[in-house]
Amino acid sequence: MKKLINDPADVVAETLAGFAAAHGDLVAVHTAPDYVTRAGGATSGKVGLVSGGGSGHEPLHAGFVGVGMLDAAVPGAVFTSPTPDQIAPAFQAADGGAGVLAIVKNYTGDVLNFETAAELAEAEDVTVRTVVVNDDVAVEDSLYTAGRRGVAGTVAVEKIAGAAAERGDDLDAVEAVAKKVVANVRTMGVALSACTVPHAGKPSFDLTDDEIEIGIGIHGEPGRHRIPMATADEITQMLLTPVVEDLRLQAGEQVLLLVNGMGGTPASELYIVYRRARQLLEERGVEVTRSLVGNYVTSLEMQGASVTVLRLDDELTALWDAPVHTTALRW
Amino acid sequence: MTLDVAWAVGWVRASAAAVLEHRDELVELDRQIGDGDHGENLKRGFTAVVAKLDALEEPPATIGDVLKLVATTLMSTVGGAAGPLYGTAYLRAAKAAAGPTLDSAGVVALLEAGLDGIVARGKATTGEKTMVDAWSPAAEAAAKAAADGAGPREVLRAAAEAAARGAGSTAPLVATKGRASYLGERSAGHLDPGARSSQLLLEAAAAAAEPAP
Numbered sequence: 001m002k003k004l005i006n007d008p009a010d011v012v013a014e015t016l017a018g019f020a021a022a023h024g025d026l027v028a029v030h031t032a033p034d035y036v037t038r039a040g041g042a043t044s045g046k047v048g049l050v051s052g053g054g055s056g057h058e059p060l061h062a063g064f065v066g067v068g069m070l071d072a073a074v075p076g077a078v079f080t081s082p083t084p085d086q087i088a089p090a091f092q093a094a095d096g097g098a099g100v101l102a103i104v105k106n107y108t109g110d111v112l113n114f115e116t117a118a119e120l121a122e123a124e125d126v127t128v129r130t131v132v133v134n135d136d137v138a139v140e141d142s143l144y145t146a147g148r149r150g151v152a153g154t155v156a157v158e159k160i161a162g163a164a165a166e167r168g169d170d171l172d173a174v175e176a177v178a179k180k181v182v183a184n185v186r187t188m189g190v191a192l193s194a195c196t197v198p199h200a201g202k203p204s205f206d207l208t209d210d211e212i213e214i215g216i217g218i219h220g221e222p223g224r225h226r227i228p229m230a231t232a233d234e235i236t237q238m239l240l241t242p243v244v245e246d247l248r249l250q251a252g253e254q255v256l257l258l259v260n261g262m263g264g265t266p267a268s269e270l271y272i273v274y275r276r277a278r279q280l281l282e283e284r285g286v287e288v289t290r291s292l293v294g295n296y297v298t299s300l301e302m303q304g305a306s307v308t309v310l311r312l313d314d315e316l317t318a319l320w321d322a323p324v325h326t327t328a329l330r331w
Numbered sequence: 332m333t334l335d336v337a338w339a340v341g342w343v344r345a346s347a348a349a350v351l352e353h354r355d356e357l358v359e360l361d362r363q364i365g366d367g368d369h370g371e372n373l374k375r376g377f378t379a380v381v382a383k384l385d386a387l388e389e390p391p392a393t394i395g396d397v398l399k400l401v402a403t404t405l406m407s408t409v410g411g412a413a414g415p416l417y418g419t420a421y422l423r424a425a426k427a428a429a430g431p432t433l434d435s436a437g438v439v440a441l442l443e444a445g446l447d448g449i450v451a452r453g454k455a456t457t458g459e460k461t462m463v464d465a466w467s468p469a470a471e472a473a474a475k476a477a478a479d480g481a482g483p484r485e486v487l488r489a490a491a492e493a494a495a496r497g498a499g500s501t502a503p504l505v506a507t508k509g510r511a512s513y514l515g516e517r518s519a520g521h522l523d524p525g526a527r528s529s530q531l532l533l534e535a536a537a538a539a540a541e542p543a544p
Contacts, residue, residue, distance in 0.1 A: 033407075054410075076410045077375075079366045083414055085407035108509050112415035112452060116406065138513075145512035200358055200367040217513060219366045 001201050008198035012055045012077060019062060023327050026066050030093070033086035036062040037072045037093050047165040047174045048072065048094030051103040051158055052087060053110050054079040056197070057218055060154065060297045063328030069162035070103075070326070071096075078197050078300075079219045081109035087117030091126050099127035099171040101178060103157055105150025106134040107219070129171060131178040133157050135187045135308065137246045138215025149217045152260040152297040152308045153185035156320070159329065163322035177319065181310065186246050188239040189306030191216045192229075193264065195299050214238055216306075218262075218299050232269065236276040239307040244284065247311055251285025256292070256320060258308035263298035265305055270294065277307050290320055296328065333432040334483050334540060336390060339397035341539035343384060347377035349531040360524040364511040369413060369524040376409035376417075394433060394441075398425035412509060413525065416449050416462060423448035435477040438486045442470040442533075453508065460506035460518065465529035468497040484540040491530075491537035498522065498530040 005011055012034065019036070020029035028037050035052070042048055051061045052074030061073035071094035076082035091100045100121070104114045111132065118128040135153030139145050161178035169177070191213040194203035207213065207226075212235070214225045230238075249255065259274040261267070274293050281288055289312060297306075310316070324331060350357075350373045357370030380401050391397045398421045406418030427444035428437060446466040455461045457468075472493035476486045501523035509525070511518040 077368070077372070080368050080372055080410040081412075081414075083407050083410045108453070109411040109414070112412055113410065116415050116418075145507060145515075146509055149513070197367055199371045200362055202362075204362060204367055219510070 001196050001198070003196070003198060005198055011198050012075060015055065015058075016075065026325070026327055027062065030089070033083070033089060035072055035074045035086055035090035035093070036065050037090070038065055038067070042071060042094055042096040044096045045098055045168075046096045047098045047169065047171050048091070048096055048100040049103065049158065049162050049165050049174070050074065050087070050090050050094045050100055051154070052076065052082050052090070052114075053105055053107070054081055054219065056300045057298055059295075059328030061158070064155070064158050064162075064326050066324070066326030068166050068322055068324035068326075069158055069329065078199065081107065081113045084113050084117040084120055087114055088120040088124075091117060091121040091128055092124060095126045099129065101161060101165070101171065101174050102128055102130045103154065103161065103178065104130055104132050105154055106132050106147050107149060107217075108146050110150075127171065129175045131157065131161070131175060131182060133182055135182070135185045136217060137186050137188050137242045138217075151187045151189060151218050152258060152306045153182075153187045153310070155258065155260075155292070155296045155329075156185050156256065156308070156310045157181045159324060160316055160319040162324070163319040166322065177315070181316065184247070184311040184316070185308060186243040187306050187308040188214075188243050189216045189218070189262070189304060190214050190235055190239060191262065191302055191304040193303040195263065195302035197300070216304065218297055232272045233276045236273045236307065237280060240277045240280050240309075243307060243309050244281070244286070247309060249284065249286050249309070249311065252287075254287045254289045254312045254317070255281065256290040256310040256312055257281065257288045258292045258296070258310070260297055260306045260308060261295040262302040262304040262306070263295060264301040264303040267294065270305055273305050273307065281309070289317065332482055332484065333434050334394070334438065335432050336392070336394055336397060338539050339394040340384065340390070342536045343380055343397060343401055345535035345539045346532050347381045349535050350374055350377045350528070353528075353531055357524050357528055360522050360527055363521045364506065364514055364518045365524065366510060368411060369528065372409045372411050372413055373528055376405045376414070379408045380404045393429060393431050395425040395429040398422075398428060412453070413528070416452050416525070419448035419452040420445040420466075421448075433483060435481060435483050435486045438483045438490075439470070439473045439477045442466070442473050442490055446470045455508045458504065459508045460501045460504040460511060460523045460526070461508050462523075462525040462529045464501045464504075464523065465494040465497040465526040465533065468493040469533050484537075487537040487540050491534040494530045494533040498526040501526045
């Protein structure tokens with residue numbers, strides 16, 4: 001394992017220290033317990049938006065703290081959900097008196113810890129609602145699993161719910177729009193190589209040079225199918241087709257197309273995937289009206305990408321376009 | 332005989348030692364079907380528990396106090412799924428063992444409460460390749476031993492032996508709960524790391540009840 005780290009045990013603390021030093025104008029980093037808030041703290045009267053999960057997915061989630069998006073983010077250990085005693089103070093710090101919406105990715109650890117934290121915060125008179133993101137279509141039969149995972153679609157949920165909160169929507173409305181995004185966003189990912197979690201010291205799974213994993217999550221866990229390496233166009237089709245079919249997209253519909261890098265894939269390759277995904281959508285008569293290409297929900301240095309499609313209407317488009325000012329997303 | 336606070340403290344220290352000794356094994360089991368953090372997370376949690384025990388000015392008054400300290404510390408330091416699951420297990424066990432001593436029926440109540448906590452939090456049942464596959468047979472074996480008139484030490488021994496068999500039985504199973512469930516059929520052939528760590532903790536409980544050599 002070669003990594004630019006000191007001690008595996010210090011990775012998260014030193015990441016946060018650097019993040020705080022670099023972006024003090026935008027964010028405030030709290031330690032013991034660790035969580036990140038906007039530099040000015042909670043906005044009075046505004047619904048607070050909180051998300052979090054294991055570290056190693058940067059810029060998710062701390063990179064999305066700021067005006068128009070999250071009020072607080074809670075980073076756990078690498079690939080390990082944060083603990084309730086981190087999350088509950090983040091709920092309190094994000095509460096401007098209008099309640100808090102927690103955006104949680106559907107992983108067992110995240111769901112359990114946010115659930116426990118919500119109970120703790122409620123005991124301190126903070127109203128907490130939770131929206132679980134489960135956009136990963138790779139999980140074929142949710143009856144026999146912990147359900148579909150929450151992956152790159154989380155960015156769209158955080159951006160759009162964040163815009164709704166920023167314009168002054170109440171908790172019911174922010175929760176409703178977040179659920180609307182969850183209902184209309186789907187993702188499928190591929191890994192060309194595994195990543196190495198610092199404390200594990202070796203790759204989280206073994207792939208030979210001519211194998212890829214189709215249908216991965218974002219924690220380095222293998223996907224459902226291991227297949228021989230193929231061309232970018234073939235892989236893009238394997239990712240996009242189940243997404244489009246699950247959404248039951250019809251000709252004439254408008255979408256956001258997000259091609260997300262897993263951390264170890266260059267932008268050039270992401271654009272090659274984007275190009276093909278867009279062609280395939282247009283061949284079906286689907287209009288791509290908004291796009292995002294880059295590393296937003298990563299798995300350390302894993303090579304790979306995911307393709308996310310969000311069905312748009314006028315409301316979601318306007319909220320996506322609303323100003324955002326965070327370290328990782330800004331317009 | 333009955334078990335006292337010294338047993339509970341001994342259980343905690345034996346658990347920490349077992350987790351430390353098997354840290355790499357648990358990481359490797361979890362790497363095969365999960366994300367490879369189970370051993371590290373439990374090591375972090377139990378190291379914190381022992382530090383808190385060592386920092387106490389007075390020993391805890393009841394078994395429940397010891398278990399509550401374990402529960403709150405694991406909840407606040409472990410993370411992942413194991414943090415809330417073990418945290419809830421020890422919290423429920425603490426409530427079931429509120430007094431200074433435990434007889435055989437008390438041990439059974441403690442184990443059943445721990446199992447109930449894991450089931451309530453994780454919404455899992457036996458056969459899903461989880462911690463429940465170790466805890467459920469352990470609680471059953473404990474109840475049977477107690478009904479047969481065994482003392483607390485023998486009850487714990489029966490529970491630990493059943494937990495070991497239960498953990499071993501997870502190898503051929505296909506996971507339907509937790510991270511391993513995403514592997515589907517590919518999860519078969521690997522021990523469940525949560526069941527294995529549960530076995531270690533229950534064996535530590537039995538070891539702590541044995542007379543000092």
